[in-house]
Amino acid sequence: MKTKSKPYHHGDLRNALLQAALELLAESGQENLSLREVALRAGVSSGAPYRHFENKEALLAALAEGGFRRLEGAMAEAILKHPRHPGRQLRAISQVYLGMAEENPPFFKVMFGPYDEEATHKDVMPVCEKVFWDLTGIFAKAMSDKHFRKQDPERSALSYWALLHGLSMLLIDRKLGGFQRPGHPLMGLLLETAERHAQGFLISV
């Protein structure tokens, strides 16, 4: 590909900004993320981002939306990959969820951070809710297929989600003191914890 020497127009600045922000988030965390540095890394001046995002929060909201899309896509894939095996579906989903948290913790926290729901983040919430509905769907189907004990699928999904989310948050904020000593297979332990919770839904054998 030919690299023209600094064309005045970037061509795909919006995505470049999102990508730069993603990298800087991973490197420095949200509180050290400056829009100017994002612009700098995208090779553009400090005012340019405002042509694509209303403000800094809007950029983060777009990032969050993309994150939930990716999460939802991976979950849908995991569900399709293991039809009629809710246990395997849940395990795959746990891996994806915890994996995203571990891969870029500040990004994960941006996704689940506080929203300005009426304005800036109004496109994020629906995608986030879809994630929850995918999960609920697994439980509903597992119950009608007699794999899981019959109970309210929404509540079961809530319970599983909360466990997974709690593990993720405690992991990335390093609150698992004793468990995260070096040499400890922490991720395996967390996956197993989620797994056991899922087994609580099984029809007893």
Added chain:
Amino acid sequence: MKTKSKPYHHGDLRNALLQAALELLAESGQENLSLREVALRAGVSSGAPYRHFENKEALLAALAEGGFRRLEGAMAEAILKHPRHPGRQLRAISQVYLGMAEENPPFFKVMFGPYDEEATHKDVMPVCEKVFWDLTGIFAKAMSDKHFRKQDPERSALSYWALLHGLSMLLIDRKLGGFQRPGHPLMGLLLETAERHAQGFLISV
């Protein structure tokens, strides 16, 4: 009490700053918290806080430490209040935990936020870990008393904590879409969710 007109020395500025920060956190959130406003509310100039805290992060760390002390104290009290009744102990602890999250969400997030563990937050971690050990103690005792099925108490505590923490975080970041419609008794639902998880540990009757 006699109110002297602006003595040069505040007398208890450190606590006044912490209190002001707590209030401003509740009102505006962490990202809108400025040290200058904290100083202003405490009736003091913008440089004064630096006589009591190395920097803004150190003030937040002190706040976090106080928060964990309060949480740990309330947990210890709940444990003493219901001897030999691990189920009631856990329910009381869930109430305290979710209650703190709901009472001042930004403060709760400061407590569990990312740490600079080697320097600024080195006094916070031990108190946080004590919270986890209190929880582990409940499970260990409940198992040796044959109230809970015998398994690794640390893992059980981790599982319960993660569930509780996940519920708290999803609650305060308003990610429970369908559940937090107005008129829904959300807190009751969350407490019940934690309760059911605890029942999973019971020796089957």
Added chain:
DNA sequence: CAAGCAATGTAAACAATGATAACATATCAT
């Protein structure tokens, strides 16, 4: 009790940042 010392608060400055406005340049429809 007075002198001086340490603690505590003030005021003024600086650099970094989010945001806006005025201006510049490229792209596109007609």
Added chain:
DNA sequence: ATGATATGTTATCATTGTTTACATTGCTTG
């Protein structure tokens, strides 16, 4: 081609965290 629109730049401003030099108070010690 030409104007209109989209996109990028530069200059500027207010806010904020932080530091430095100075002021005031309280406490200790002779």
